[in-house]
Amino acid sequence: MSLIQVSNLKKSFGTNEVLKQISFSLEKNEVVAIIGPSGSGKSTLLRSLINLEQINGGSIQIDNDYLVHDGVYVKPNDIKKVTGKMGMVFQHFNLFPHLTVKQNLEMAPKLLNHQPAIEIETHAKDLLDKVGLTEKADAYPSNLSGGQKQRVAIARALMLNPDILLFDEPTSALDPELTGEVLKVMKDLAEESMTMIVVTHEMGFAREVADRVVFMDGGEIIESGIPKDFFSNPQAERTKMFLQRNYK
Amino acid sequence: MVEYWNKIIWPMLEGAQMTVLLFFIAIIVSIPLGFLLTLAVKSSFKPLSWLAQSYITIMRGTPLLLQLLLICFGLPMLPIIGEYLVFDRFVAACIGFVLNYAAYFAEIFRGGLLAIDKGQYEAAQVLGLSKWQTTTRVILPQMFRVALPAVSNESITLIKDTALLYAVAVPELLHFAQTAVNRDFTIVPYFIAGVIYLIMTLILTMFFKWLERRYKFE
Numbered sequence A: 001m002s003l004i005q006v007s008n009l010k011k012s013f014g015t016n017e018v019l020k021q022i023s024f025s026l027e028k029n030e031v032v033a034i035i036g037p038s039g040s041g042k043s044t045l046l047r048s049l050i051n052l053e054q055i056n057g058g059s060i061q062i063d064n065d066y067l068v069h070d071g072v073y074v075k076p077n078d079i080k081k082v083t084g085k086m087g088m089v090f091q092h093f094n095l096f097p098h099l100t101v102k103q104n105l106e107m108a109p110k111l112l113n114h115q116p117a118i119e120i121e122t123h124a125k126d127l128l129d130k131v132g133l134t135e136k137a138d139a140y141p142s143n144l145s146g147g148q149k150q151r152v153a154i155a156r157a158l159m160l161n162p163d164i165l166l167f168d169e170p171t172s173a174l175d176p177e178l179t180g181e182v183l184k185v186m187k188d189l190a191e192e193s194m195t196m197i198v199v200t201h202e203m204g205f206a207r208e209v210a211d212r213v214v215f216m217d218g219g220e221i222i223e224s225g226i227p228k229d230f231f232s233n234p235q236a237e238r239t240k241m242f243l244q245r246n247y248k
Numbered sequence B: 001m002v003e004y005w006n007k008i009i010w011p012m013l014e015g016a017q018m019t020v021l022l023f024f025i026a027i028i029v030s031i032p033l034g035f036l037l038t039l040a041v042k043s044s045f046k047p048l049s050w051l052a053q054s055y056i057t058i059m060r061g062t063p064l065l066l067q068l069l070l071i072c073f074g075l076p077m078l079p080i081i082g083e084y085l086v087f088d089r090f091v092a093a094c095i096g097f098v099l100n101y102a103a104y105f106a107e108i109f110r111g112g113l114l115a116i117d118k119g120q121y122e123a124a125q126v127l128g129l130s131k132w133q134t135t136t137r138v139i140l141p142q143m144f145r146v147a148l149p150a151v152s153n154e155s156i157t158l159i160k161d162t163a164l165l166y167a168v169a170v171p172e173l174l175h176f177a178q179t180a181v182n183r184d185f186t187i188v189p190y191f192i193a194g195v196i197y198l199i200m201t202l203i204l205t206m207f208f209k210w211l212e213r214r215y216k217f218e
Helices: A042-049 A076-083 A101-112 A117-130 A146-158 A176-191 A203-209 A227-232 A237-246 B002-042 B046-061 B064-077 B089-114 B118-126 B131-168 B173-184 B188-214
Strands: A004-013 A016-026 A031-035 A057-062 A065-069 A086-089 A164-168 A195-199 A212-217 A220-225
Touching (some): A004 A042, A086 A146, A086 B118, A117 A146, A220 A227, B002 B173, B089 B131, B131 B188, B173 B188
Parallel strands (some): A031 A195, A031 A212
Antiparallel strands (some): A212 A220
């Protein structure tokens, strides 16, 4: 059984239908890159999975538990349990500006109270080390570069040991010279078999790191496949046009 | 000279005590009350939101002096219930200041909330925080930080507004200054009163500057 199973997902903002009958699935340890033009619905799809958007129809199943079943959401407590299996990294980092880097990492696990504080602190240290920011533990986000902020955000998402990490255009708000350090961390995670969905404009990353590329346009999945085939031999006309413009 | 000085300074300092007392009562009660009003305005229960907004409009839209006069002298004149609404002047003044300043603080805090990015709520949600945890750990600390300069400004205004007590005959700083001016036919007490107000606002300014540095998050 797939780790994520989406079927016939529909989502509208008013009369504007942004997702039309989307179905897709994600296997454990798989890295999927979702690409497509702006307004294609790729971010909305990602946000629906973790309940940041309410969908209007269809089903979402995470690790065999329903988040939405035929357009009906499960009970609030169950929503929390299901979405708790995922972590999310945002385009604009969304770090808490009034907390230090270390506090950003430790707040949620400490409030959720699943582990003793000392374990949480060790975990935070390990993760900061992993993203290469040990020396920034006591800095406030305002004193970090964009790339550093995003690496902190990734570490913060990892603090809750998610089964799946969702990335919503993680490098789109960064200066070009800072995207590398973030992509490197994501690549390391992929190599450690983290299950990830990455909405991105980084074709290089999609090609190199993803196991599968999904191309969306106009609220539909137009085409998906392994990167090698997808980039060298796209089938649909819209995919070809998109790749011509965005990928050389 | 020294003798005259002693004669006027002590009553004035006593009056200043009244000023300081009113200031603290008004600040301590109106800030939480203002925050509750902010929540009421933002409430999805429309009648409550509408009521809170009307309250703020009325309190901000009419002079504080008028409100003070109404509470001190107007309420007791109401038929039937009037006789139960006779307060001690100082108590009445406290009520007036609290009700008025709560409206201003409510608007200040509302502005603070508007300044918080929606991404903060989303980050808190995906990290599994409850509504209460999100409010107390993520939103309020940021809201207070954003609101701090405006709160500082409002507090300084409050110190100076305490002079309105003069109009409802509560013996505060300005009252004693005016008494001395009338009695001794000299303007020196006005200047002394001015200096005392200035010292109070300076201390307050320094306190808020310190708070702002302390919560700079850098």
